[in-house]
Amino acid sequence: MKRLCGLVLVLVMVLGLLPIKAKAAQLEIGGKSALLMELSTGKILYEKNAHEPLAPASVTKVMTMLLIMEAIDGGQISWNDTVTASEAAAAKGGSQIYLKVGESMPVSDMVKSIAVSSANDCACAMAEHIAGSESAFVERMNQRAKELGMNHTHFVNCTGLDDDPNAKEHVTCAYDIALMSRELMLNHPDIRQFTTIWMDTVRNGEFGLSNTNKLVRFYPGATGLKTGFTSAAGYCLSATAQRDGMELVAVVMGCATSQERFSACKSMLDYGFATYAVINPTLEEEASVPVVLGKQGKVNAVAGQASPLLIEKAQKGSITTSVTLEKEIPAPVSKGQRLGTFTVKSGDQILAQIPLVAETAVKKKTFADIFLELLKMAAMAK
Numbered sequence: 001m002k003r004l005c006g007l008v009l010v011l012v013m014v015l016g017l018l019p020i021k022a023k024a025a026q027l028e029i030g031g032k033s034a035l036l037m038e039l040s041t042g043k044i045l046y047e048k049n050a051h052e053p054l055a056p057a058s059v060t061k062v063m064t065m066l067l068i069m070e071a072i073d074g075g076q077i078s079w080n081d082t083v084t085a086s087e088a089a090a091a092k093g094g095s096q097i098y099l100k101v102g103e104s105m106p107v108s109d110m111v112k113s114i115a116v117s118s119a120n121d122c123a124c125a126m127a128e129h130i131a132g133s134e135s136a137f138v139e140r141m142n143q144r145a146k147e148l149g150m151n152h153t154h155f156v157n158c159t160g161l162d163d164d165p166n167a168k169e170h171v172t173c174a175y176d177i178a179l180m181s182r183e184l185m186l187n188h189p190d191i192r193q194f195t196t197i198w199m200d201t202v203r204n205g206e207f208g209l210s211n212t213n214k215l216v217r218f219y220p221g222a223t224g225l226k227t228g229f230t231s232a233a234g235y236c237l238s239a240t241a242q243r244d245g246m247e248l249v250a251v252v253m254g255c256a257t258s259q260e261r262f263s264a265c266k267s268m269l270d271y272g273f274a275t276y277a278v279i280n281p282t283l284e285e286e287a288s289v290p291v292v293l294g295k296q297g298k299v300n301a302v303a304g305q306a307s308p309l310l311i312e313k314a315q316k317g318s319i320t321t322s323v324t325l326e327k328e329i330p331a332p333v334s335k336g337q338r339l340g341t342f343t344v345k346s347g348d349q350i351l352a353q354i355p356l357v358a359e360t361a362v363k364k365k366t367f368a369d370i371f372l373e374l375l376k377m378a379a380m381a382k
Contacts, residue, residue: 027271029264032234032254035174036268038276039182039240039247040308044175045272053152053171054253057228058095058118058212059236060160060170062180063141064127065226068111069188071130079108081129088134089125094161094230096121097207109202115194116209118227120159127158134158148183150176162230174251181225181238181249195224195240214262215239219269223247229258239265246278277316278308281344281352287323289339291362293370294331300359301325301339307352315346325356331364 033049044050071077083106085099095118099105105113110126113119127137138155145153153172156164164170184191198217200209211217212227221243228236235255239262241248250268255261287301311319325340340356 027267029252029267030255030260031236031252031264033174034250034252034264034268035178036248036250036272037178037182038272038278038310039186039249040278041310042182043310044178045248045276046268047175050175051152051173053173055162055167055170055230055233056160056172056177056253057162057230057233057236058120058160059177059226059228059238059251059253060155060158060172061114061118061123061228062177062184062226062238063144063155064123064137064158065111065114065191066180066184066188067130067137067140067144068107068114068126069184069191072107072190073188077107077130079106081107083107083110083125083129085121085125086128089121089128092120092124092159092161093163094118094120094159095212097202097209099125105202111191112194112197112200113202113209115191115224115226116197116200116211118212120161123159145172145176145180148176148179150179152176160228160230160233162232167232174253177238177251177253178249181240181251185223185225185240185247185249192223195226196222213237213239215241215265219266221273225249227261235261237261237265239269241269241273243273244277245280246273246276248272275313276310277313278310279316279319280308281306281319281321281342281354283323283342284321287325287340287356289326289358290328291333292328292330293365294333294362295365296362299329299333299339299362301356302359303342304336304355304357306342306354309344309351311346311351318346319351320345323356331362333358333362335359335361 033052035050036046082104084104087101090099090101097113097119099121110122113122127134131137141155153176156166156170198211215222221241223240223242225238225240235258236253239250250265252261252264288298290298322343337358342354342356344352
């Protein structure tokens with residue numbers, strides 16, 4: 001009987017009849033917690049103890065890199081700025097490139113060392129360069145975490161090292177890691193030039209870097225992002241990958257081995273890419289609405305605030321769109337004024353209703369405009 005039930009379950013999955021959550025439940029993911037998120041929509045595709053506060057080890061540096069990229073993209077610092085290592089930075093243990101006190105490097109090499117080799121000394125040097133001290137930088141990290149809705153996160157350093165007396169207070173969760181990973185990858189694309197490096201060098205080729213994230217080398221479409229390990233935290237990973245216009249982030253925390261974390265994230269990514277797709281519905285034909293007493297006779301309708309849609313791949317063949325517009329609209333018309341609705345459906349299920357709005361403003365005709373039109377009509381009639 002058990003064998004028969006198992007065969008039925010396999011058949012139903014093959015036919016695509018099980019709900020997505022049921023399919024996700026078939027995943028066997030190691031570690032203490034895990035989460036899979038689609039980046040453009042922020043939709044969660046799989047989770048396991050995703051809000052449990054745990055030690056993140058060097059996955060902490062996702063937030064460190066986010067603040068660095070915000071400082072660069074905001075004009076506070078530049079890629080060519082020179083960063084000088086302090087005693088505190090040079091004294092950092094764990095993964096490092098062995099900065100010497102007083103040694104200088106450009107920001108680009110510092111970021112490369114953090115992203116590729118998880119260099120704690122470079123993370124500290126960058127924190128001091130941006131905020132004046134690591135403690136001041138950590139305050140910014142916690143403030144940014146609050147802004148992103150990372151409600152189970154508290155940082156005590158910029159590295160994830162757990163050799164501080166207050167290391168037990170340094171926690172986050174899989175969901176929060178996904179939030180900061182999403183913010184970094186979506187809004188600061190230049191970080192990808194570093195997070196996708198497999199092997200490189202700094203110090204004019206004298207010091208080699210090898211990416212701690214093995215998925216960058218062995219998983220098709222990998223875009224990053226950050227590994228972490230301490231004896232207390234176990235093996236952790238925030239892994240991002242992109243295929244066919246969809247990017248996912250898979251997070252796992254508290255794995256027993258390095259292989260387990262890579263296997264966990266690979267399984268989640270495989271599941272996401274096999275099951276989901278992102279579409280960007282667009283108007284296939286130009287749409288317009290007549291304007292009563294307008295200086296222009298019509299106004300074009302365009303989609304307003306259209307967002308990507310996450311769908312099951314099985315739905316792709318059943319996607320339909322329809323447009324509903326006002327028959328006419330009185331002048332004046334404001335730019336962005338609602339004119340109708342662009343509806344996206346899968347079968348009978350409504351996936352999105354996107355407002356259609358006026359592409360431009362249309363002024364109302366004046367009395368003089370109307371009088372001149374009447375004169376022209378009278379002249380044509382003669």
